[in-house]
Amino acid sequence: MNKKLVEMSILEFLDELGSDSPAPGGGSVAALSGALAAALGEMVCNLTIGKEKYADVEDEIKNILRDCKKIREELIKLVDKDTQAFNEVMKAFKLPKENEEQIEIRRKAIQDAFKNAALVPFETAKKSFEVLKLAKIIAEKGNKNSITDSGVSALLACSAVKAAIYNVRIYLSSIKDEHFVNDLNSQIKKLEEECETLYRETEEIVEKYL
Amino acid sequence: MNKKLVEMSILEFLDELGSDSPAPGGGSVAALSGALAAALGEMVCNLTIGKEKYADVEDEIKNILRDCKKIREELIKLVDKDTQAFNEVMKAFKLPKENEEQIEIRRKAIQDAFKNAALVPFETAKKSFEVLKLAKIIAEKGNKNSITDSGVSALLACSAVKAAIYNVRIYLSSIKDEHFVNDLNSQIKKLEEECETLYRETEEIVEKYL
Numbered sequence: 001m002n003k004k005l006v007e008m009s010i011l012e013f014l015d016e017l018g019s020d021s022p023a024p025g026g027g028s029v030a031a032l033s034g035a036l037a038a039a040l041g042e043m044v045c046n047l048t049i050g051k052e053k054y055a056d057v058e059d060e061i062k063n064i065l066r067d068c069k070k071i072r073e074e075l076i077k078l079v080d081k082d083t084q085a086f087n088e089v090m091k092a093f094k095l096p097k098e099n100e101e102q103i104e105i106r107r108k109a110i111q112d113a114f115k116n117a118a119l120v121p122f123e124t125a126k127k128s129f130e131v132l133k134l135a136k137i138i139a140e141k142g143n144k145n146s147i148t149d150s151g152v153s154a155l156l157a158c159s160a161v162k163a164a165i166y167n168v169r170i171y172l173s174s175i176k177d178e179h180f181v182n183d184l185n186s187q188i189k190k191l192e193e194e195c196e197t198l199y200r201e202t203e204e205i206v207e208k209y210l
Numbered sequence: 211m212n213k214k215l216v217e218m219s220i221l222e223f224l225d226e227l228g229s230d231s232p233a234p235g236g237g238s239v240a241a242l243s244g245a246l247a248a249a250l251g252e253m254v255c256n257l258t259i260g261k262e263k264y265a266d267v268e269d270e271i272k273n274i275l276r277d278c279k280k281i282r283e284e285l286i287k288l289v290d291k292d293t294q295a296f297n298e299v300m301k302a303f304k305l306p307k308e309n310e311e312q313i314e315i316r317r318k319a320i321q322d323a324f325k326n327a328a329l330v331p332f333e334t335a336k337k338s339f340e341v342l343k344l345a346k347i348i349a350e351k352g353n354k355n356s357i358t359d360s361g362v363s364a365l366l367a368c369s370a371v372k373a374a375i376y377n378v379r380i381y382l383s384s385i386k387d388e389h390f391v392n393d394l395n396s397q398i399k400k401l402e403e404e405c406e407t408l409y410r411e412t413e414e415i416v417e418k419y420l
Binding site: 005006007008009010011013014015017018019020021022025026029030032033035036038039040042043046047049068069072076079145146147148149151152153155156158159162163166167169170173206210 | 215216217218219220221223224225227228229230231232235236239240242243245246248249250252253256257259278279282286289355356357358359361362363365366368369372373376377379380383416420
């Protein structure tokens with residue numbers, strides 16, 4: 001098995017990303033952006049816990065820290081999962097198509113691979129939205145010396161949601177199952193709107209302290 | 211000397227980021243986000259060069275690829291530089307303050323460290339804005355099979371600009387030199403507005419292909 005993307009050094013990952021291979025691409029970067037947002041949220045939680053000034057919110061912040069860590073782990077898995085799902089699509093396209101039966105098998109494999117590939121960034125979008133929700137509470141209740149870190153966490157979580165949704169949409173454009181497409185389309189539309197609102201609200205909190 | 215942040219694996223960097231140490235923080239993440247955006251732009255350039263369909267724009271895309279690479283290198287340096295600049299501020303605060311002379315030396319050292327620390331994310335914001343400009347041209351003229359990657363590049367470049375500006379502003383709030391503060395404030399305000407416009411324009415291009 002190849003080295004996992006997240007085990008690469010940042011320099012190696014950037015080289016791999018910039019190369020002429022289409023994967024890793026925007027989907028993996030979306031998940032990484034969400035993971036960076038979660039880790040920044042954890043940092044602010046860690047800089048809040050144990051401070052007398054924030055004793056009132058300590059228990060809540062401890063819970064948020066635990067949630068951020070959990071979601072960070074999930075997003076880390078999605079960095080590699082996104083690239084694997086893309087590679088599965090490419091593999092399906094390479095199936096033989098020499099007779100009717102092969103053509104039908106290939107057609108179905110491609111459609112299945114596209115559906116699976118769309119669900120991976122959808123998962124990234126949902127998890128990154130969770131990070132954004134936590135970033136807002138961290139900005140509200142966490143250490144104000146780190147308010148810009150809470151703000152950057154919200155920014156990157158919001159970008160991760162939007163970036164992941166771009167990737168869902170591009171896969172949806174190749175999927176024939178209308179029910180699947182309509183269902184996912186309405187879910188990502190809702191997610192994108194909620195993300196925009198939540199980000200603006202968090203931005204307002206951060207602006208108060210700048 | 212410690213290991214450079216960018217030589218860490220992604221997993222190590224995320225652990226370091228999430229720890230209870232305030233550096234690396236949002237400033238380094240801003241620079242990393244800009245570097246990820248540049249690398250994604252490079253990928254789309256690499257997937258455009260050599261394709262017959264894009265022969266007309268090949269020379270222009272080759273130039274953009276070269277520019278993206280150069281800016282990526284600069285942003286990579288800013289990941290570590292941001293954390294170092296923050297640590298210099300912390301060091302200045304630890305200078306002795308036992309007599310008038312020491313207090314004055316310390317006061318000046320802190321102000322100098324703050325100014326230097328504000329200029330680092332300002333550099334990150336400017337470089338990331340350059341990436342956004344390139345991402346727009348890549349979305350317009352580059353390989354349309356990678357349109358979402360161009361979109362994610364623009365998203366992350368825009369977030370990098372905004373995240374870096376948060377960090378400039380928090381340092382500016384501690385700087386007494388009014389001329390320095392006013393000058394930087396007006397420059398980042400302009401940059402933020404231009405970034406917002408350019409991102410919307412790029413988003414419109416991407417939306418046409420989704």
